[in-house]
Amino acid sequence: MFIHILGSCSGTEPMPGRDYTSWILEEDCGDILWFDAGGPCSAHAYRKGLDPLKAKALFLSHPHGDHTGGLQGIMGVISKAKWLRNDPDIFRKLPCYTAVPEVIEAAHKLCCLSSQKDCWEITPEIHLIETPGEIFSDAEITVDTLPNLHMRLHPETGRHQSWSFRIRRRKNGEAIVYTGDIKSLDELAAWLETPTRLLMLETGHHRADELCKMIRERNWPIEELLFVHHGLEILRDPAGEKAKADAVWGKPVLFADDGMTLAFR
């Protein structure tokens, strides 16, 4: 299993060499699960050799543009791959897990407007995230969700709009937690009190060393930290911020770069 970082930048400001947030989980079978869709993530995935027709599902943490701006590109690259293989039936539906389906529907509409022929289009299959718990499972993993307070509740439905994800591997029980954007890491305490192989933390609204300190104080059993969705401090002084985080954590943490791949046996 692999994690591929397609974009490591938060929405604060564009930075050279970093695009907005998106990453892919590549399963042992070769299928890919897409988490967030910021920037030109479909082009990055394609150039890394990830087959768009292997896209099994898409998960959106929340509807902000630094996590959703590349949705049309994902749908477009799948349609283009169908056309290149000259097979209209090879890929029909993309399951999309989101609390705010309007962003998926809008991206699909843009895709349809630019499409030459209906037969190359794909249809997003909306799975609404409404309550905490398991939302997806297959032979290798399960995915469950917890709400967070990065965004206010939806003014009409009263539902949470921002969610975190946890992936658990069936073969060894290992857990990978992805914060998305959060108000406080304590919003994920119910997960972080149990063993976590990898915690993917956002720093768009938090300092890396302060998150490390908080985790140490809470005594959460977390094996490895990967900082993603970098905020201004990391973007301007990555080495300095990493040194501070390493010192508090007591061993090296990982700072994501665009194009980085992590392998899990």
Ligand SMILES: [Zn+2]
């Ligand atoms: Zn963000």
